[in-house]
Amino acid sequence: xxxxAARLRVNPIACDGRGLCxxxxxxxxxxxxxxxxxxxxxxxxxxxxxxxxxxVRLCPKLAxxxxx
Amino acid sequence: xxxxxxxxxxxxxxxxxxxxAVLASFSAVMVLGVAQxxxxxxxxWPRFAVAELHRTLALFSVxxxxxxxxxxxxxxxxSIGWAATVLPFAxxxxxxxxxxxxxxxxxxxxxxxxxxxxxxLGWRAWRAVHWLAYVxxxxxxxxxxxxxxxxxxxxxxxxxxxxxxxxxxAAVARLLEAIRPGTRSGRPTEGPAATSGQVMxxxxxxxxxx
Amino acid sequence: MRAASSHHQLADSPGPRLSQLPRxxxxxxxxxxxxxAEHIGRYGLPPSPGLDQPRRRALIDEVAQSGLAGRGGAxxxxxxxxxxxxxxxxxxxxxxxxxxxxxxxxxxxLLAVSPHLVVDGAVLAxxxxxxxxxTVVVHHAVREIxxxxxxxxxxxxxxxxxxxxxxxxxxxVAGEASAVVHWIERGVAAPTLTPPRLSERGLxxxxxxxxxxxxxxxxxxxxxxGAAWFRKAGTPEEPGSMLVxxxxxxxxxxxxxxxxxxxxxxxxxxxxxPAAPLQALLLGGYSGTWVxxxxxxxxxxxxxxxxxxxSVGAGLIAAxxxxxxxxxxxARVVRYLADESAGQCGPCLFGLSAVAGEIQRLADGRLSxxxxxxxxxxxxxxxxxxxxPDGVVRLVRSALSVFGDELERHSQGWCCATGTASVLPVPxxxxx
Numbered sequence: 001x002x003x004x005a006a007r008l009r010v011n012p013i014a015c016d017g018r019g020l021c022x023x024x025x026x027x028x029x030x031x032x033x034x035x036x037x038x039x040x041x042x043x044x045x046x047x048x049x050x051x052x053x054x055x056v057r058l059c060p061k062l063a064x065x066x067x068x
Numbered sequence: 069x070x071x072x073x074x075x076x077x078x079x080x081x082x083x084x085x086x087x088x089a090v091l092a093s094f095s096a097v098m099v100l101g102v103a104q105x106x107x108x109x110x111x112x113w114p115r116f117a118v119a120e121l122h123r124t125l126a127l128f129s130v131x132x133x134x135x136x137x138x139x140x141x142x143x144x145x146x147s148i149g150w151a152a153t154v155l156p157f158a159x160x161x162x163x164x165x166x167x168x169x170x171x172x173x174x175x176x177x178x179x180x181x182x183x184x185x186x187x188x189l190g191w192r193a194w195r196a197v198h199w200l201a202y203v204x205x206x207x208x209x210x211x212x213x214x215x216x217x218x219x220x221x222x223x224x225x226x227x228x229x230x231x232x233x234x235x236x237x238a239a240v241a242r243l244l245e246a247i248r249p250g251t252r253s254g255r256p257t258e259g260p261a262a263t264s265g266q267v268m269x270x271x272x273x274x275x276x277x278x
Numbered sequence: 279m280r281a282a283s284s285h286h287q288l289a290d291s292p293g294p295r296l297s298q299l300p301r302x303x304x305x306x307x308x309x310x311x312x313x314x315a316e317h318i319g320r321y322g323l324p325p326s327p328g329l330d331q332p333r334r335r336a337l338i339d340e341v342a343q344s345g346l347a348g349r350g351g352a353x354x355x356x357x358x359x360x361x362x363x364x365x366x367x368x369x370x371x372x373x374x375x376x377x378x379x380x381x382x383x384x385x386x387x388l389l390a391v392s393p394h395l396v397v398d399g400a401v402l403a404x405x406x407x408x409x410x411x412x413t414v415v416v417h418h419a420v421r422e423i424x425x426x427x428x429x430x431x432x433x434x435x436x437x438x439x440x441x442x443x444x445x446x447x448x449x450x451v452a453g454e455a456s457a458v459v460h461w462i463e464r465g466v467a468a469p470t471l472t473p474p475r476l477s478e479r480g481l482x483x484x485x486x487x488x489x490x491x492x493x494x495x496x497x498x499x500x501x502x503x504g505a506a507w508f509r510k511a512g513t514p515e516e517p518g519s520m521l522v523x524x525x526x527x528x529x530x531x532x533x534x535x536x537x538x539x540x541x542x543x544x545x546x547x548x549x550x551x552p553a554a555p556l557q558a559l560l561l562g563g564y565s566g567t568w569v570x571x572x573x574x575x576x577x578x579x580x581x582x583x584x585x586x587x588x589s590v591g592a593g594l595i596a597a598x599x600x601x602x603x604x605x606x607x608x609a610r611v612v613r614y615l616a617d618e619s620a621g622q623c624g625p626c627l628f629g630l631s632a633v634a635g636e637i638q639r640l641a642d643g644r645l646s647x648x649x650x651x652x653x654x655x656x657x658x659x660x661x662x663x664x665x666x667p668d669g670v671v672r673l674v675r676s677a678l679s680v681f682g683d684e685l686e687r688h689s690q691g692w693c694c695a696t697g698t699a700s701v702l703p704v705p706x707x708x709x710x
Binding site: 011015016017032033034036038 | 470471622623624625626628629632653654657661662663
């Protein structure tokens with residue numbers, strides 16, 4: 001499925017470093033030394049779009065969103 | 069035995085069985101919810117798996133619950149009435165016991181609906197209602213004790229009281245985390261980064277956050 | 279009582295005697311705050327654009343032509359901010375005089391000496407953007423003065439908009455624009471996430487213009503005397519004057535008004551010049567940049583300082599004498615900045631504390647390997663909801679560069695410092 005170009009963004013205030021996003025999207029999200037997500041710059045590749053939406057949905061703090 | 073009597077027996081049986089199933093799965097949902105929050109699931113389980121399991125089991129519980137409620141109301145031998153699905157203490161049969169069940173449905177229903185609309189509601193509103201799960205469970209439990217007659221069966225009692233112990237443990241662990249953040253009863257669930265992240269965080273003075 | 283609005287004031291201005299500095303600090307600082315009458319006597323009446331769109335537009339254009347940039351540290355063009363908020367309805371204005379930077383005193387001094395100039399600017403900004411209310415947020419040290427000024431104006435029915443005065447929160451991040459709004463609204467001085475920008479959704483959900491009090495003071499003068507007059511001082515790219523807090527190894531530390539582009543050693547000369555041979559300068563603020571003492575030959579402007587990776591920032595110049603230890607000073611400041619984290623974002627809360635620990639070890643000579651701290655700096659940069667961690671990263675990177683030789687010595691157990699007094703003031707740790 002091709003979505004319109006979108007960036008994955010983290011709300012650093014809401015984020016608690018629970019780490020689910022990095023499990024679902026290791027290609028785009030790595031954890032820093034304290035367990036908080038570092039999101040790779042740029043748009044989400046089409047192939048990873050479903051995982052990106054999954055990460056947004058499953059974040060316990062609703063700290064992720066896709067920005068067009 | 070007459071056909072109606074047999075049918076009624078059947079409905080009643082299904083209601084009791086599905087009631088036990090709801091209690092068991094609801095208890096599992098509670099334990100998983102706490103485990104996800106505290107990061108205390110087995111290390112090899114990814115966190116998103118715990119989250120999804122919590123969610124899926126919750127939906128299963130709704131299915132069992134629907135079966136439990138519908139069969140109980142359809143059973144012609146007891147007069148409960150459809151109103152009692154959501155209106156507490158509207159049942160003629162065992163008003164208090166059934167009423168507690170209704171209350172549990174009401175609270176649980178609020179938790180369910182807000183969880184389905186989580187993204188739209190925002191985290192704060194969702195969480196405020198989610199705490200009601202800790203109210204719904206004990207109410208459902210007392211309903212199980214008072215509305216059913218099956219506790220004399222040994223394995224039913226085992227399942228029921230076992231569930232209670234599991235949920236109580238989870239609740240205590242959650243309470244401890246709330247009053248003293250960082251007291252985790254288990255280990256973080258996944259890879260080196262999150263584990264060491266946890267260690268790094270706890271090494272920082274004044275690190276306590278929600 | 280104020281005369282009818284005089285928008286023609288721009289043409290026949292008494293400005294000429296004010297082309298020379300000082301402009302904002304023209305009043306005698308020892309005489310106490312200027313009263314409304316004294317203020318009008320010195321600067322003339324403020325023009326009122328009224329509610330008329332063409333006049334509001336014309337004033338925004340005048341500000342645009344003047345090239346006035348924000349004096350709160352970011353240097354954002356004032357006219358653009360005004361235009362962004364003016365394009366929306368039901369706006370509000372916040373004058374930000376919180377001055378969370380502990381070593382900076384310019385906003386307090388400005389409010390203590392010329393409170394009416396600041397309020398003029400705030401009211402003018404409100405009329406330009408169509409706001410019916412301004413909130414002037416000030417450091418507690420000058421609260422009474424500003425209250426008195428606001429009362430004077432209310433008694434004289436001087437302004438068309440409502441003026442509220444509030445005391446800013448203490449704390450380093452409390453001066454950040456969204457933190458000020460959060461503080462006014464909820465009593466929590468913590469930055470909020472942008473988007474949405476304050477110009478779209480700010481105080482009470484309304485479009486909010488947040489401007490530093492010094493910027494508003496300059497605005498009040500541009501509105502009176504025009505863009506051409508404003509540009510008579512400063513450089514073509516960075517016109518006007520600015521307030522500078524000079525501290526450290528100078529005989530006469532304090533706040534001075536200088537034309538942008540003045541050579542830095544001349545600026546230091548206003549505070550009596552260096553009291554001892556200098557080793558380095560800290561420019562901008564505690565989230566600013568260290569530069570070597572040789573930079574004193576440069577003009578004091580962000581354009582020229584950009585070659586050293588620095589900018590004028592919030593107008594702070596701290597002179598570090600040769601006998602001080604730049605690493606020790608930096609370590610103290612970084613520990614302070616780490617403790618001042620609002621604690622909302624993981625990378626800031628944990629990362630800055632970790633960096634502070636490493637820098638302290640560097641200063642103590644117990645560490646020579648920079649790879650960990652460099653990795654952490656990279657992990658922290660840009661990962662907060664506000665720019666607090668970015669500022670710390672900037673400060674530390676510049677310290678590692680400017681004090682590179684000292685680092686070498688420290689790693690071998692030596693420190694060049696012979697002085698024992700600390701140079702950079704850091705407040706005593708507050709308990710939250």
